[in-house]
Amino acid sequence: MILYSFFRSSAAYRVRIALNLKNLPYETVGVDILTHGGEHLSDRYKAVNPQMRVPALGLPEGDVLLQSLAIIDYLDERFPEPPLLPADPLAKARVRAVAQIIAADIHPLNNTGALRYLKHRLGHAQDELDTWSKHWIGAGFEAIERLIDPAPYAFGAAPTLADVCLVPQVANARRIAMPLDRFPRIRAVEAACLALPAFDRARPEVQPDTPATGVPVGV
Amino acid sequence: MILYSFFRSSAAYRVRIALNLKNLPYETVGVDILTHGGEHLSDRYKAVNPQMRVPALGLPEGDVLLQSLAIIDYLDERFPEPPLLPADPLAKARVRAVAQIIAADIHPLNNTGALRYLKHRLGHAQDELDTWSKHWIGAGFEAIERLIDPAPYAFGAAPTLADVCLVPQVANARRIAMPLDRFPRIRAVEAACLALPAFDRARPEVQPDTPATGVPVGV
Numbered sequence: 001m002i003l004y005s006f007f008r009s010s011a012a013y014r015v016r017i018a019l020n021l022k023n024l025p026y027e028t029v030g031v032d033i034l035t036h037g038g039e040h041l042s043d044r045y046k047a048v049n050p051q052m053r054v055p056a057l058g059l060p061e062g063d064v065l066l067q068s069l070a071i072i073d074y075l076d077e078r079f080p081e082p083p084l085l086p087a088d089p090l091a092k093a094r095v096r097a098v099a100q101i102i103a104a105d106i107h108p109l110n111n112t113g114a115l116r117y118l119k120h121r122l123g124h125a126q127d128e129l130d131t132w133s134k135h136w137i138g139a140g141f142e143a144i145e146r147l148i149d150p151a152p153y154a155f156g157a158a159p160t161l162a163d164v165c166l167v168p169q170v171a172n173a174r175r176i177a178m179p180l181d182r183f184p185r186i187r188a189v190e191a192a193c194l195a196l197p198a199f200d201r202a203r204p205e206v207q208p209d210t211p212a213t214g215v216p217v218g219v
Numbered sequence: 220m221i222l223y224s225f226f227r228s229s230a231a232y233r234v235r236i237a238l239n240l241k242n243l244p245y246e247t248v249g250v251d252i253l254t255h256g257g258e259h260l261s262d263r264y265k266a267v268n269p270q271m272r273v274p275a276l277g278l279p280e281g282d283v284l285l286q287s288l289a290i291i292d293y294l295d296e297r298f299p300e301p302p303l304l305p306a307d308p309l310a311k312a313r314v315r316a317v318a319q320i321i322a323a324d325i326h327p328l329n330n331t332g333a334l335r336y337l338k339h340r341l342g343h344a345q346d347e348l349d350t351w352s353k354h355w356i357g358a359g360f361e362a363i364e365r366l367i368d369p370a371p372y373a374f375g376a377a378p379t380l381a382d383v384c385l386v387p388q389v390a391n392a393r394r395i396a397m398p399l400d401r402f403p404r405i406r407a408v409e410a411a412c413l414a415l416p417a418f419d420r421a422r423p424e425v426q427p428d429t430p431a432t433g434v435p436v437g438v
Contacts, residue, residue: 051320051362063309067323070315077308089296090282096289100322101270104286108327117354124341135336143270 001026002058004048006033006040007207008215010107010168011068012055016202017164018072022079026057030209033112034216053113069103072161084161095155098144098162102169106140109133110172115219126218130176137173145183152192159193167193171204175217220245221277223267225252225259226426227434229326229387230287231274235421236383237291241298245276249428252331253435272332288322291380303380314374317363317381321388325359328352329391334438345437349395356392364402371411378412386412390423394436 003019003026005012019026031054033040040052049056049066057065057074065071076084085092108114110133118124118132144166148154154162170190173180180187193199200206204215222238222245224231238245250273252259259271268275268285276284276293284290295303304311327333329352337343337351363385367373373381389409392399399406412418419425423434 050365051324051359053324059309065309065312065316067316067319069323070312070319073315074308074312077311089293090278090284092296093284093289093293096292097284097286100286100289103319104288104323104327105270105272108323109333114328117351122337122341122343122347122351128341132336132341140270146269 001060002029003027004029004031004045004054004056004058005207005209006031006054007204007210009033009054009112010172011053011103011111013168013171013202013204014068014164015055015057015071016207017167017199018075018084020198020202021082021084021159021164022075024075024079028208030207032209034219069099069161069165072164076161082158084159084164086155086160091155094147095160095162098147098154099165101140101143101147102165106136106169107172109136112219119219129219133172133176134178137169137178140169141173141180141183141186145185148185148189150185150188150192152188154189159196159198163189163193163199166190167199175215220279221248222246223248223250223264223273223275223277224426224428225250225273226423226429228252228273228331229391230272230322230330232387232390232421232423233287233383234274234276234290235426236378236386236418237294237303239417239421240301240303240378240383241294243294243298247427249426251428253438288318288380288384291383295380301377303378303383305374305379310374313366314379314381317366317373318384320359320362320366321384325355325388326391328355331438338438348438352391352395353397356388356397359388360392360399360402360405364404367404367408369404369407369411371407373408378415378417382408382412382418385409386418394434 005028031039031045039045046052048064051066055068057071065074085095115129118129153159167190224247250258250264258264265271267283270285274287276290284293304314334348337348372378373385386409
């Protein structure tokens with residue numbers, strides 16, 4: 001499989017974790033969404049993913065999947081071990097709710113595209129962007145802190161889709177130096193997950209496309 | 220079941236459609252997120268949904284589900300007829316991708332919370348809010364227009380999760396008078412769906428909590 005990825009993208013980070021947890025080998029094709037206007041906007045990449053976002057997953061059959069949560073659901077169905085969702089419908093809905101809080105109510109507001117609009121089209125300074133990001137991360141994390149119960153992962157003794165989404169979002173929060181003291185459960189989940197090679201190897205700092213200068217802050 | 224809903228919320232609209240498609244009776248509890256600071260922020264509602272957003276679905280067993288897509292996945296598993304997702308994993312991933320483009324990359328940027336922040340904390344005028352909303356709806360719809368192939372619904376002869384998400388997002392676009400000429404496939408899907416009673420009865424204009432003055436514009 002080919003993962004169209006960007007080292008700093010937290011949505012791509014989710015898929016990297018899922019692929020690693022399932023021991024699926026993949027080739028990384030870095031799509032630099034940050035410099036020179038963004039490779040994701042090229043005609044070449046648009047032919048891969050009409051939405052022009054990362055991640056996208058190229059399957060051996062030639063099909064390309066898009067949207068991180070749709071990709072992970074596909075992987076979980078095609079490669080069921082280890083499962084990323086509980087079997088019980090109610091437990092599954094609780095895991096999915098935490099994943100969606102991150103994927104729908106936090107990340108879209110602090111991703112590169114939204115921040116660039118705020119900066120370049122609406123003229124806001126980096127500190128206003130950071131305040132905006134911290135607001136949405138804080139609101140989502142307050143809910144998640146009440147919804148999870150680390151044991152040691154967000155929903156029990158094995159990582160689920162909730163952990164797969166949570167760890168990359170915490171990385172985004174740390175990148176803008178957001179204090180996380182009031183989220184002890186989230187921090188405990190992060191620590192438990194990062195002790196696993198599947199999460200550790202998926203970090204932005206250690207990707208094939210990570211620049212030698214490290215992970216940049218800002219847009 | 221009890222649906223904690225707000226007539227204008229497009230996320231609640233999705234769940235109303237899903238409940239109707241599956242012929243599941245439910246009671247609407249209106250949560251007014253717009254006036255007087257928002258009922259969703261009350262202690263009473265926080266006890267129902269710690270994330271303080273709509274929709275939430277109260278089950279007969281007493282559990283409360285949150286996040287529209289997690290709720291719809293639960294309903295689809297517990298009440299499988301008619302299915303809202305194809306059985307084939309690849310086809311399923313395509314439907315989920317369109318749903319996620321809307322739920323993650325369009326709607327969070329033009330929902331009431333984000334627009335209120337832009338207006339009240341960052342001082343932007345209604346026309347700047349509308350331009351912002353149209354930008355994100357346009358970008359997402361351009362991708363979706365390439366990904367669907369109405370027959371007459373987004374992915375074939377029966378409505379799926381993609382239609383369930385698309386119709387409410389088109390309603391949001393229409394509310395801010397966004398031109399949709401360049402999206403003929405999306406408009407065809409909308410027309411096919413709204414001819415079905417399940418979609419028609421879920422519209423913001425005809426909910427138990429819709430005010431007599433109609434659906435307001437703006438935040």
